[in-house]
Amino acid sequence: xxxxxxxxxxxxxxxxxxxxxxxxxxxxxxxxxxxxxxxxxxxxxxxxxxxxxxxxxxxxxxxxxxxxxxxxxxxxxxxxxxxxxxxxxxxxxxxxxxxxxxxxxxxxxxxxxxxxxxxxxxxxxxxxxxxxxxxxxxxxxxxxxxxxxxx
Amino acid sequence: xxxxxxxxxxxxxxxxxxxxxxxxxxxxxxxxxxxxxxxxxxxxxxxxxxxxxxxxxxxxxxxxxxxxxxxxxxxxxxxxxxxxxxxxxxxxxxxxxxxxxxxxxxxxxxxxxxxxxxxxxxxxxxxxxxxxxxxxxxxxxxxxxxxxxxxxxxxxxxxxxxxxxxxxxxx
Numbered sequence: 001x002x003x004x005x006x007x008x009x010x011x012x013x014x015x016x017x018x019x020x021x022x023x024x025x026x027x028x029x030x031x032x033x034x035x036x037x038x039x040x041x042x043x044x045x046x047x048x049x050x051x052x053x054x055x056x057x058x059x060x061x062x063x064x065x066x067x068x069x070x071x072x073x074x075x076x077x078x079x080x081x082x083x084x085x086x087x088x089x090x091x092x093x094x095x096x097x098x099x100x101x102x103x104x105x106x107x108x109x110x111x112x113x114x115x116x117x118x119x120x121x122x123x124x125x126x127x128x129x130x131x132x133x134x135x136x137x138x139x140x141x142x143x144x145x146x147x148x149x150x151x
Numbered sequence: 152x153x154x155x156x157x158x159x160x161x162x163x164x165x166x167x168x169x170x171x172x173x174x175x176x177x178x179x180x181x182x183x184x185x186x187x188x189x190x191x192x193x194x195x196x197x198x199x200x201x202x203x204x205x206x207x208x209x210x211x212x213x214x215x216x217x218x219x220x221x222x223x224x225x226x227x228x229x230x231x232x233x234x235x236x237x238x239x240x241x242x243x244x245x246x247x248x249x250x251x252x253x254x255x256x257x258x259x260x261x262x263x264x265x266x267x268x269x270x271x272x273x274x275x276x277x278x279x280x281x282x283x284x285x286x287x288x289x290x291x292x293x294x295x296x297x298x299x300x301x302x303x304x305x306x307x308x309x310x311x312x313x314x315x316x317x318x319x320x321x322x
Binding site: 005012018130133 | 287
């Protein structure tokens with residue numbers, strides 16, 4: 001269980017770092033990589049797992065979705081999970097200690113591994129919440145564009 | 152004077168300054184949501200009053216904007232009476248009358264209230280730095296207090312405006 005001090009840092013991070021990065025992440029995929037916003041079924045699945053699971057389970061889910069044999073029409077979903085996996089890997093392996101200062105010196109004890117899992121679950125949950133909120137706006141924007149073109 | 156008291160005074164002071172903007176957004180909310188979607192306003196207020204993160208409020212606004220067309224409804228220019236604070240910030244692109252209610256509210260919280268938070272926390276006033284964890288916590292709190300105050304004023308105006316709609320129906 002994170003300490004009160006760690007929770008304060010997490011809330012600060014969520015407002016100042018994760019929120020902005022989640023917006024940039026999904027906008028980059030949609031505007032620069034020309035991916036479609038994440039479909040509703042994936043949004044529901046990702047939200048459910050980020051609300052209910054440990055980080056290890058969320059990580060397994062993301063890798064499973066990344067490695068699935070997606071049809072050509074849904075290759076954007078694969079791109080999304082590939083990028084999300086990379087982002088969380090960097091967060092867990094580097095930023096958690098070096099940038100966020102949430103974990104002390106490099107240790108690999110059972111307690112530290114569990115602490116990292118708990119912190120990552122909270123960080124990932126907030127990142128996903130921010131990402132999905134922005135994704136909803138992008139989905140409406142794309143649907144409006146399609147409707148205008150169809151007129 | 153204790154820091155906590157100074158924060159409360161500064162936030163109250165700002166609340167006087169953004170009252171006109173809150174009224175404008177309350178009118179926009181009443182036009183877009185009508186009385187029948189009152190629960191949207193109570194939901195927004197509840198989130199703002201209970202959360203510890205401003206990003207939860209912004210995410211809520213985004214979710215509702217994506218979900219419900221009435222959150223995306225513009226405010227007709229002839230009904231709009233933009234206040235000085237909003238006007239002074241706007242460029243053609245960010246003209247509030249071009250925006251739906253949710254987008255306009257989000258923009259106001261993300262830009263105008265952040266500027267006000269930065270001014271309150273500057274060296275000349277509360278002197279709350281963003282270089283330490285403690286400072287960042289205090290800044291987060293000041294921003295949330297500003298958001299809560301603004302939304303309370305906005306929802307009060309919304310209630311006032313839709314009460315006319317209720318009266319018309321009752322007549």
